[in-house]
Amino acid sequence: MKKSTERQLSPYNTELKLKGFNAFQIEADGAATKMYSRKDFYKICLTTGKSKIHYADRSFEHEGTILFFGNPHIPYSWETISRTYVGYTCLFSEEFFKVSERSESILQSPLFKLGGTPIFDINEQQRDTLNEIFRKMIDEQESEYPYKDELIRNYIQLIIHEAMKLQPAENVEEPKNAAHRLTAVFLELLERQFPIESADAPLSLRSPKDFADALSVHVNHLNRSVKQVTGKSTSTHISERIANEAKALLQYTDWNISEVGYSLGFEYPTYFNNFFKRIAGTTPKSIRDFTA
Template identity: 50%
Template structure:
């Protein structure tokens, strides 16, 4: 699985789209809107560090960790920075629009609470809505308005864009989400593979400040948008080890590398690996290896 895609990397991957620097002004957040003609027919399976709303007019498959859905009619798709997904178009006949934005942009001026807790963006929610002809007209009008405003010279255009975004969200909240997701035939293999890739992506730890973000089976399950029981069952079935055991093995592997090849002190290594206290790391390391961290370090001095 690709690493988390930043806004900068999005523009590098989509060289044909134009980044408006004024939309990234400090204190405002980032916003931009595009037609889907500029989209790739196949996007990488990855997390993003931005939110995205797409009006999909075209056919294709939307893939998540353990399920997929075939999009065969106009649909609204909501994606968040946590849940990885990919899009696989059936053909080049793809139209519609999409906008991407940061939490900071939407929250500026009007408070809606945490976006990740909202019905449209929450982990474990249903992020796609099939829409009828009248709903498509309403949504298309909002995207058309956003395209017009972002190209205008109006001094308060980002307030207008934010208002359009709020309207789009509220219009969708009145709709019913799609329910016809299909499980993968080899769901256990797919889930276990994605977990192992995501686990490996957490390493190496480059600095004590770049601490481990995902530490528990629940963290990984949330990131893959699946229930932790499903993750545990798949990992155990495919690897013979529990999710916790796989995480512990990889953490110990990284701890050994840091002890042998860096000059970080034990506290820095502990915090870098996500432990709240150095003593917790020392106890964990001794339980897993039978040795104290200092003993490993001293053996290589």
């Protein structure tokens, strides 16, 4: 029997990938803190509280209620500031949403575009309207209605259309914290590559230049910012995160060592062995043997 090269992830992530959609109330549902593969899902959040949202080129600080649209292809970092933080979130995959040309065109709207402003200040009346839509989505996903996916897509489209009537928020933070902002988004983009789910889909961003290109900044600027904020080099952050993922793959999958190395971007096993020994102080075989 052919061995699977697919990694078994958390039950929440597995269920989310199968359904392609999940909505939950932030203060009431444990799913709000569960891990999922961020590279696969669009996100819409309606939240009340104080927070900062960082992109590579700018940050937004808000207090009150906001409506936020997250694109899995555009890295961002979310910093919650206030103790009280409530609202709703829905996650959906491109495959779940794009069942028609109309749906596809909505994903091309400025809400999900690079350089757009997908954050909107929401007044009390608008919040009540959006709360009701989110509640209907949550109720519908638990129902036995055979066409509930189509109805949920309509609710998502309704939220998108409500947002397109609004003016984007303008609370842009001054560039004095540019190094912190860029570092936060770099770390988010680094983390977004994990967990590795298949040995057949190698890691795409492995060097400081790869990340700098993805963030549209010069590699020297990225390196200076990350070192200034964290005390570690960009290369160190990347290497340590890859090594941690390698340990997890060696411990929790049945992939052979060559497959683990290839999934992390190492074309030859020797390169992977040398890298892992340099960062982890031991060999991949030692980790695998200890686990077994």
